[in-house]
Amino acid sequence: MEQKTVTYEVQQNVATISLNRPAVKNAINSDMHRELYSAFVQANEDSDVRVIVLTGSGDAFSSGADLKSVATEKLGDIDYGDYLKETYNKLLLYMDTIQKPTVAYINGIAVGAGLSLALACDFRIAEYDAKMGISFLKIGLVPDAGASYYLPRLVGVGKALEMSLGEPISAEEAYRIGLVHKIGQPEEFVQQLLTLPTTAYGLMKNVMASSYEHTLAEVLQMEEEAQTTAGKTKEHTMAVQRFLTK
Structure with a gap:
């Protein structure tokens, strides 16, 4: 460019x-x-x-x-x-x-x-x-x-x-x-x-940015959906494995 x-x-x-x-x-x-x-x-x-x-x-x-x-x-x-x-x-x-x-x-x-x-x-x-x-x-x-x-x-x-x-x-x-x-x-x-899990960071950023315009119940649902997505990532699996081996 x-x-x-x-x-x-x-x-x-x-x-x-x-x-x-x-x-x-x-x-x-x-x-x-x-x-x-x-x-x-x-x-x-x-x-x-x-x-x-x-x-x-x-x-x-x-x-x-x-x-x-x-x-x-x-x-x-x-x-x-x-x-x-x-x-x-x-x-x-x-x-x-x-x-x-x-x-x-x-x-x-x-x-x-x-x-x-x-x-x-x-x-x-x-x-x-x-x-x-x-x-x-x-x-x-x-x-x-x-x-x-x-x-x-x-x-x-x-x-x-x-x-x-x-x-x-x-x-x-x-x-x-x-x-x-x-x-x-x-x-x-x-x-x-640089050490952050990029998928989880992006999901967190979206939920927090949206929290101003939504009710508590709506944000809780957004957290549920974000956590479901984050929980299925390779980044999460590897982080848990590292934690368990300490």
Whole structure:
């Protein structure tokens, strides 16, 4: 797959997708949208890939949408809703179907839609000097690219509203409020994810994600169905055998 604004690499069952426009802090333009989507599809469909890591090139994760890529002379005529439908929303809906663990390694600034992409991953690990923010209101727009969905679920509605005022937060604050899972390098955490049974992980992810929109009785039934499927996998049989031989 030819890459320009996104790089793609697989090593030891880990696919690393890197936003690759370091000169503009990995601002997201139309080309990057297309290449990001292709990279996630490739990682998802590669049976050798067990974990997917999303990160940024250089010293930034992503500064968000590339406003300079928008035809500013026609600014008042732009329908941002149509743009979202063809770009971010298409990507986010696909990412939501991925059954493998996805990790955002926030190696620097992550703001606006850049942070939104990190929120869409299962896990987030941030460098100590990373800064994160939701800055849409500062340009007269509302949070998008899934931020309105993921952020309140991660930190609560009140904190999500506070973050949406636009002031960036540190990695330490992000960890304190549950926005990131770890501060530092991602390698040790990724190695832990590689040991997980992929079928059971995917089933668990689906049930937990669906729990917000279902009753307890419905979730219990979903657990029954997921457990029936997981119990018939080779991964389960081998794990039980290892346990019994200890």
